[in-house]
Amino acid sequence: MRGQMLDDVGRLRARGQRRRLTRLLVLGLVVAAWCWGRYLGGAGMLPTLPSVDPFLLTVVIFFVLMLGTTLGSLVIAGRSPHVLYRPEQIDVRIDDVKGLAPVAEDVRRSLELFRSALTFRTKMGGTARRGILFEGSPGTGKTHMAKAMAAEAGVPFLFVSATAFQSMYYGATGRKIRSYFKELRRTARREGGAIAFIEEIDAIGMARSGVSTAMTTTASSTLECGGLTGLAMTSPAATTQVNRMVSGDPGATVNELLVQMQSFDELTTTQRAISRVVDKVNLMLPENRQIPRPRPEPVNVLVIAATNRADALDPALLRPGRFDRKMTFGLPDKAGRRELIDHFLARKSHESELADEEYRDALAGVTQGYSPVQIEHLLDEALVNAVRRGAAGMSWSDVEQARLVTEVGLGQPVGYTDHEIALIATHEAGHAVAAWLLAPQRRLEILTIVKRAGSLGLLAHGDRDDVYTRSKSELGALISIAFGGQVAEELFFGDVSTGPGGDLVYATTVAAQMIGAAGMGGTLISFAAAPGNALGGGDLVSRVMSDGEGRRMMEELLAARKEVTRALLESNRHLVEALRDALLERHELIGGEIDRVLREAGGRYAVDLRDGRNSIIA
Template identity: 80%
Template sequence: MASDTVLGRHRALENERLDDVGRERARGQRRRLSRVLLAGVAVAGYCWWRYLSGNPILPALPSIDPFLLTVIIFFGLMTAVTLGTMTFTGRSPHVLYRPEQIEVRISDVKGLAPVAEDVRRSLELFRSAMTFKRKMGGTARRGILFEGSPGTGKTHMAKAMAAESGVPFLFVSATAFQSSYYGATGRKIRSFFKELRKAARREGGAIAFIEEIDAIGLARGGVSLSATPAAALHSTDCGGLSGLTVLNTAPVQVERMVSSDVGAVVNELLVQMQSFDELTGAQRAIGWGVDRINLLLPAARQLPRPRPEPVNVLVIAATNRADALDPALLRPGRFDRRMTFGLPDKAGRRELIDHFLERKAHEAELADPEHRDALAGVTQGYSPVRIENLLDEALVNAVRRGAAGMSWSDLEQARLVTEVGLGQPVGYTDHELRLIATHEAGHAVAAWLLAPHRRLEILTIIKRANSLGLLAHGDRDDVYTRSKAELGALISIAFGGQVAEELFFGDVSTGPAGDLTYATTVAAQMIGSAGMGGTLISFAASAGGGDLVSRLMGDAEGRKMLEELLATRKQVTRELLEHNQHLVEALRDALLERHELIGGEIGRVLTEAQSGQSVDLRDRSALRPGS
């Protein structure tokens, strides 16, 4: 019985909480109907008074001299143009959307499960803001900052919030506030927040979304910001190596200096973010009258002045430069909550792939869970927008070959073009063609033997962008840290091309130049930052200028450790390829025949060469994605 009572109270509180916005909207509708009714009664009374007094309902127009009328119209137009220009330059640039105009729901935002759950809680708190304040004494969030890389779903999520909240959605780009007229930017910001408050009073609540708020919210002059970004280093070069991620978390001190006009814009934004509850025009008029009457009354009989009515508003802003925003914007009371939209993990990418493929034509093989899992694996580092773009490019390939839907081959070609670039016909000499094929085969064999956990994706000797040839390889699963053995293996893979050239040609070309840069960078991270070399001193902690490689090269002991590590890893690669020259030859010959191997074709050539079987790449039936 007691449990039923508790459950009944919970349901009653839930119903009251969920009805905050609707109750405020109904109250506003009653106020507006009352005003219309009073205005109608006043007009009807005036008409009856004119009728009963024997006068026409509409008074006769006065006669006026045509010349005087022309002068009045001219000066009236001049005044209207002047006032119109001032009004137009200061009007709010927002676009108003009604909930029924927005089709996106939170359930449609895929690959962002943790953020979506937090958004739902924030939305519930927004809808129950009045109950939360009245019953619990708390203040609901009024500002949420969406931060993250481009294309991670920030705007999409804001639209979903507006649709599910059932209140007006005021969308504006921060650049739309900017104006060449002095002071107009501040007037636009004031006008925008005024319209936001009006919409909230009219509908019981309103949501504002400011896109790229860093355009008007950069730190003011003299403000020092500190940040510790995690920089990802990816290398794709003529030597043909890609797929490594190295973290550099060295603190960076950034000082932003902006003009006085921009500082004034930030100040206006700060004031408006803190001043949601303001008196309406009618309340200010009443207050003016009350003040005049109170001047005639004793202190004990003073009339109360009207108080501002709280409005239920939520301001959402999006940026991919949160570290550059003014710190005052990020304090509680303005943007109370910061939500980070990161790149989706493998499970999130699989969810996105399933979601997009429901709407895009595809062949039966892409309904296979294995193919979809493989696609989720090879799209590591992709944003939701980039995944959708990849599928669209695959559809373009399908149209070109006259198919009704995309296939796995279309996706592989789309990835090759979007990640590396279009193939460019180059008239290689026979020696160059054989040299480049041997170089790339050396990379691939080293990767296949030293890092079997990695996925060999693309091996080509077709010139694309700045690469004469390349090997693209990546992790089979999402990886956030790397061991000393893994980093060492990646350095050895980088030396695979140079070692193969030495073994088969007895000479070295300029092709390994990019590989050496790559290997040196990784080795510097191991020794100078991760403590994986002969010292526990972090060169990254040094206050001196230059990057990590420069600091190690400038230190005699550091340079020595760097050279020893690189020499050791090259020797490992040499010993490995000397014992497996037949694998390099098999892969080289396959490249010379096909010029490009994708996905499972690489592993198939090496597997059959190791077992002594002949290789027929025309038979693609045994190939599986990501094998």
């Protein structure tokens, strides 16, 4: 049964080919009979053209051209803006779409249902899906997957960007939408099925009235010196949700889209002409002699739309019967990133060290939060670095340099004074030592005192593995790491600069989340439960700080974490000094270079201290 179901598209295509060949044969016979009739009657094969006055012909041609220009502009303004791809023109298959295993399985099931739509409807009484919405961040593979679906299904693929429907002419947008769906139905009848893909559908499908939505933002994983704020939270505990209102009145455009999404089973032009003739004849016939009217045959179409803002779409688009299936394209996990890295490196020139499993696993770890497009871009940047140094392929060093530029930005060397450069190096070394001792589960990625963007120096660090929740001790350690720069300045200079300003913002935000939302302080009351508030973010911080008891608990938590950091750095001044000196000499340390400096300076004592971290941060 399953094999029989999957042949529906092929059977419909073969039926359409037989119908077209029959029409061509009938037309050929009619033309042949007409020609033989004229030949046997002694007339010429072609009719004689009448003589026409040249002046009159010129006038007629002029007005015909004027009329054609006017009508042509209207026709062109209302033409469908799509681009049609045949299955053989698409070189990607579902197996080529890496890092999206959960979505790929659902896509395969949807394809089976698409190819078996006729059997599913006639023998099982079901209604196949007509619309699928791909939702996800940019670069997560939505368009790539849609093309793979069309190639796997073996049907034409009608690609269009939603912005291409928009027109300066009144009513032209609606005509373009109608033309697109008309061409989709025509192609599906001719080929046995067709897949439509509308990129960025929110450009024409925005809600017609205000709707409440939630926007999620995730903080970065950078601690900076120079007044900028950096957050090392990548888990839901660090997620900020902000309520906002999306307003607008797309009006006729959305209405036209809604109508077309329900108008797949329509009479063809020929069937409508036959229906008009049958209706006139039936007016003269008794009730029991009525001629049956043509009935529309359902067409096998699948409309796929992609958006980054599904929450802003009109709710009527998302109801069953239109886009009744939503697939979320999230950022790949570590296994998915490793799969993507293997896929890309198989096509990109690289040195032998990048063929090592350990290096590839490490690269999958450091690219947490990357989309598939970002991973490919990172490797392309590494290839650019390899070209600059005259190598035939990228090395691990090229990849690390590419990450530095991609994540942090190009360096902007400035002329620091001797005091400033020593202060900045000490500040960043304090962050790194605190992170190395208190949170060995985190990976120290970049340590630099080169000015980049608005930061004079920074420590970038992230989780070694994908983390989706954090414990109280882990959050406390993150606060202590944030205080590392300020404590190091106090220990070595007896003074504090403006550099720790961003660190204090970060530490305050985490403390507010711990006390006001996660129940990790002296209260079980959630400040996030207040009407109109969302978990995390500045609003939660202001609510906790405006409450006297909440502010007191935050002060106590922050003071306790700073003392933990002070005690730790006081007993490990040699580690701070070693890292500071390395920064003053080399200005930037990347990845394993940071760990190597600390291990060489710390000896056995530092390693044992890291192993006993639970007693330190409890």
